[in-house]
Amino acid sequence: MPWRRIGLLLILLSGGLMFSSTGLSDHGPGHSGACFGPTSTEEAPLDDWTVVIDPGHGGADPGAVNEGATEAEHVLTISNLLREELRGSGARVCQTRTEDEYLSLADRAAFANRNDGDILVSIHLNSFLDPDVNYTMTMWGSGRAERRLAEAVLRPLETHLPETPEGEETTINASRVAQFTSELLREAEMPAIIVEGTFLSNRWEVEALEDGQWRHRQIASAVREGIVAYSQRPPLVVRATLPAFEVVGFGLRGLDYWLRESGTESARMVSSGMYLLSGWEPLNLFGVEV
Secondary structure, X not given: OOHHHHHHHHHHHXXXXXXXXOOXXXXXXXXXXXXXXXXXXXXXXXXXXXXXXXXXXXXXXXXOEEOXXXXXXXXXXXXXXXXXXXXXXXXXXXXXXXXXXXXXXXXXXXXXXXXXOOEEEEEEEEOOOOOOOOOXXXXXXXXXXXXXXHHHXXXXXXXXXXXXXXXXXXXXXXXXXXXXXXXXHHHOOOOEEEEEEEEOOOHHHHHHHOOOOHHHHHHHHHHHHHHHHHHHOOOOOOOOEXXXXXXXXXXXXXXXXXXXXXXXOOEEEEOOOOEEEEOOEEEEOOOOOO
């Protein structure tokens, strides 16, 4: 083969994959999305997991803006910190963007699907006309697994964000989990959620986010804690038979079970998630706290 053809072939092959100092990109030229291997050297809670992080907005789409601070830049900082925490917990992490660039929702979902993510977490900051409003929120699209992930991530957010690391009160005074229709959540072939960490429109919050990275790290650590908690819970039982009772349906929340005593028409609702009944006494079927 002539040397010119060999050179051309090498150029074409190298153009298909872009390498960075820390990860491998499969978005193609002009895109910074990359995957990063785990950094843990011992057994870790997220071993064999692939977590896709999606820093929202970017490039021509700054997202929320307050006093010159943009949602796009701050969620990228949060995502970078979250990536390293997850890698330290044993996960392979794929990040849709590592620079300030625009990606469509379809591009983000396609990236997650190509990289076989186990879950997708899209990081955002909220905004509202009233600058005093500030709460933390997670959103899910459809399916019990997505709702479980949204609830698992919300718990540490609502625990940690109302206080600074020094124990002082912040302006966070509420938390919410909500169902939301989004192309990203709909097209992702894995449990996917959106995290609205705090309100960038809040006066106190924008000052905190502009004051170093302590608030970003607090949000990232809480999200990591929620992901680890989600990974440790067994799959939901769709149908199970116990010695005396049978699961015959689910409540609207997805964590409620209707149990019917074998051979009878009576049924009772159990509202404690992973707990089923044996002789009407609580039985932790999976040996986990919920």
